[in-house]
Amino acid sequence: MTSESIDIINAFALLTNFVILPALSYGSQLALGALAVTLVYSILRFSNFAQGDSMAFGTMLVILISGYMISRGWTITGVPTALLAIPMALIGMSIYLLTMDRLVYRHYRRIKAKQNIIGITASIGIMFVTGGIVRFVLGASAQRFGDGERFIFSVREFKAFTGLEQGIALKTSQFLTITIALLLVSFLFYFLQKTKTGKAMRAYSDNEELALLSGIDPDKVVQITWLLVALFTTIAGTLYGLDKGFAPQQYHLLLLPIFASVIVGGIGSPIGAIAGAFLVAFSEILLTYAYKKFLIYLLPLSMHPTSLVQLIGTEYKYAISFVILVIVLLIRPTGLFKGKVIVGE
Amino acid sequence: MAYLEGKNLVASYGVVPILHECSVEVEKGELAVIVGPNGAGKSTVMRVLLGMLEATSGSVKFDGKDISMLSTQERINHGLAFVPQSKNVFPSMTVEENLQMGGFIRKDDISKTIDEVYELFPILHEKRKQLAEQLSGGQRQQVAFGRAMMTRPSVMLLDEPTAGVSPIVMDEIFSNILDVRNAGMAVLMVEQNAQQALNIADKGYVLVSGRNEHTGTGKELINNPEVRKKFLGG
Numbered sequence: 001m002t003s004e005s006i007d008i009i010n011a012f013a014l015l016t017n018f019v020i021l022p023a024l025s026y027g028s029q030l031a032l033g034a035l036a037v038t039l040v041y042s043i044l045r046f047s048n049f050a051q052g053d054s055m056a057f058g059t060m061l062v063i064l065i066s067g068y069m070i071s072r073g074w075t076i077t078g079v080p081t082a083l084l085a086i087p088m089a090l091i092g093m094s095i096y097l098l099t100m101d102r103l104v105y106r107h108y109r110r111i112k113a114k115q116n117i118i119g120i121t122a123s124i125g126i127m128f129v130t131g132g133i134v135r136f137v138l139g140a141s142a143q144r145f146g147d148g149e150r151f152i153f154s155v156r157e158f159k160a161f162t163g164l165e166q167g168i169a170l171k172t173s174q175f176l177t178i179t180i181a182l183l184l185v186s187f188l189f190y191f192l193q194k195t196k197t198g199k200a201m202r203a204y205s206d207n208e209e210l211a212l213l214s215g216i217d218p219d220k221v222v223q224i225t226w227l228l229v230a231l232f233t234t235i236a237g238t239l240y241g242l243d244k245g246f247a248p249q250q251y252h253l254l255l256l257p258i259f260a261s262v263i264v265g266g267i268g269s270p271i272g273a274i275a276g277a278f279l280v281a282f283s284e285i286l287l288t289y290a291y292k293k294f295l296i297y298l299l300p301l302s303m304h305p306t307s308l309v310q311l312i313g314t315e316y317k318y319a320i321s322f323v324i325l326v327i328v329l330l331i332r333p334t335g336l337f338k339g340k341v342i343v344g345e
Numbered sequence: 346m347a348y349l350e351g352k353n354l355v356a357s358y359g360v361v362p363i364l365h366e367c368s369v370e371v372e373k374g375e376l377a378v379i380v381g382p383n384g385a386g387k388s389t390v391m392r393v394l395l396g397m398l399e400a401t402s403g404s405v406k407f408d409g410k411d412i413s414m415l416s417t418q419e420r421i422n423h424g425l426a427f428v429p430q431s432k433n434v435f436p437s438m439t440v441e442e443n444l445q446m447g448g449f450i451r452k453d454d455i456s457k458t459i460d461e462v463y464e465l466f467p468i469l470h471e472k473r474k475q476l477a478e479q480l481s482g483g484q485r486q487q488v489a490f491g492r493a494m495m496t497r498p499s500v501m502l503l504d505e506p507t508a509g510v511s512p513i514v515m516d517e518i519f520s521n522i523l524d525v526r527n528a529g530m531a532v533l534m535v536e537q538n539a540q541q542a543l544n545i546a547d548k549g550y551v552l553v554s555g556r557n558e559h560t561g562t563g564k565e566l567i568n569n570p571e572v573r574k575k576f577l578g579g
Binding site for chain 2: 196199200202203206207209210211212213214215216217
């Protein structure tokens with residue numbers, strides 16, 4: 001294969017390796033975070049600004065527990081120890097969120113402060129506290145905590161197997177992210193659609209007073225919501241960290257693409273949150289990817305680009321979420337899947 | 346003593362007094378209607394009976410027991426059911442899920458009660474997989490009744506069941522209410538359409554500024570010249 005001919009297969013392999021797989025796993029991580037935000041919004045009726053830092057908190061627990069497990073030799077060859085630490089971390093995360101609810105959010109429910117803005121303000125406080133705890137315990141610098149096999153298959157193995165010039169690697173973290181996200185999302189939809197408790201949550205989200213009149217216990221609904229949020233938050237944070245490393249500031253900033261996902265998809269709509277997450281992830285990566293090599297594979301020699309052909313520098317990737325947000329709010333304020341429009345009550 | 350009775354109820358929203366020694370009662374198999382001008386406290390009576398608003402004085406008795414201190418949920422458990430005026434269904438849930446939620450507190454098999462509701466409102470069976478928000482106003486009202494009936498209550502409280510529906514649907518709703526009464530339930534309803542409601546009522550209360558102004562059978566009230574002049578438009 002010469003570089004002068006048009007080479008669609010290698011171009012596609014390149015795109016898969018550098019755009020599609022990363023965007024799928026990043027989208028899955030955002031989707032899990034966005035679902036947590038959606039759950040809080042639907043049941044507790046506020047936009048949870050502490051989501052990014054909560055993900056950092058959950059990941060911190062995973063890092064601490066997996067570190068201990070590694071030091072004791074409690075590992076399974078090939079499997080990231082972080083994965084084995086998740087169940088324990090989940091317990092810690094649940095306790096943390098329930099405690100925060102008890103200390104802060106419950107008060108505003110009791111005095112029937114229904115406005116989103118009050119919840120937002122309270123959650124911003126919790127965001128700073130949570131972020132502070134994480135930095136206090138682990139420090140503010142970035143670290144990696146993935147161990148075990150790094151690749152399901154590497155670029156070299158892929159090249160040897162297919163004979164292609166351009167390789168595709170499937171990272172363990174990517175594979176885990178996509179699989180676990182699929183499982184979790186299926187679980188959530190099954191839970192909400194088929195189980196009595198899940199239906200009670202939807203009923204409460206639909207019409208609080210009527211749910212009360214039907215004998216649905218609001219305290220229980222709120223508790224189960226926090227447990228689900230703990231599940232999604234811890235796993236989303238851990239998967240993101242396994243994929244891209246752990247840095248408290250990075251997690252804090254994740255709030256932006258997560259909120260963009262939720263609003264783009266339609267606030268309060270779980271399917272919308274997932275669709276929005278992939279839209280944001282793909283936009284971010286497609287717009288910041290340098291297409292030079294890709295175009296070299298596809299174009300005749302005379303048309304080969306000399307520049308990087310990168311539409312937007314990666315340092316502006318958070319701006320992309322906002323641009324999508326602005327466009328959606330201008331032309332379709334309810335989001336893709338007809339969610340609620342936020343109005344001050 | 347009546348099956349459900351609120352006696353000398355006094356209540357207020359904050360500092361604004363709403364009810365002044367207001368009393369209502371309803372027997373099993375009886376339809377009692379509360380009518381009166383806007384702001385007379387009609388809906389407030391219901392909220393107090395249900396424990397959604399605490400009375401400053403007065404008592405609520407049900408089946409001979411004082412239930413004034415019970416929470417709304419406990420009263421529902423005892424056999425009271427309530428259909429609010431608006432927002433009385435779960436819009437993004439199917440008809441069947443609405444009924445299931447109505448029977449949420451029941452530990453036994455609720456499928457028989459669901460079938461009974463479908464028997465009473467056959468259209469709901471046809472639309473059981475549809476979302477409540479996709480139904481017409483009258484059908485939605487049937488879902489609301491059905492949901493309230495899932496606890497197999499002995500008293501049904503209805504807050505303006507015909508608010509905002511067409512006259513044809515109103516007749517349909519009134520006939521549904523009579524069915525519910527004839528099934529042996531005590532029905533207490535607040536109504537704006539005073540004339541029509543008193544026509545089918547066994548007992549009526551005219552409330553003005555939180556006080557019982559007139560009380561009597563539906564017929565008596567309709568034939569009372571003062572009530573006619575003031576509340577039924579002559």
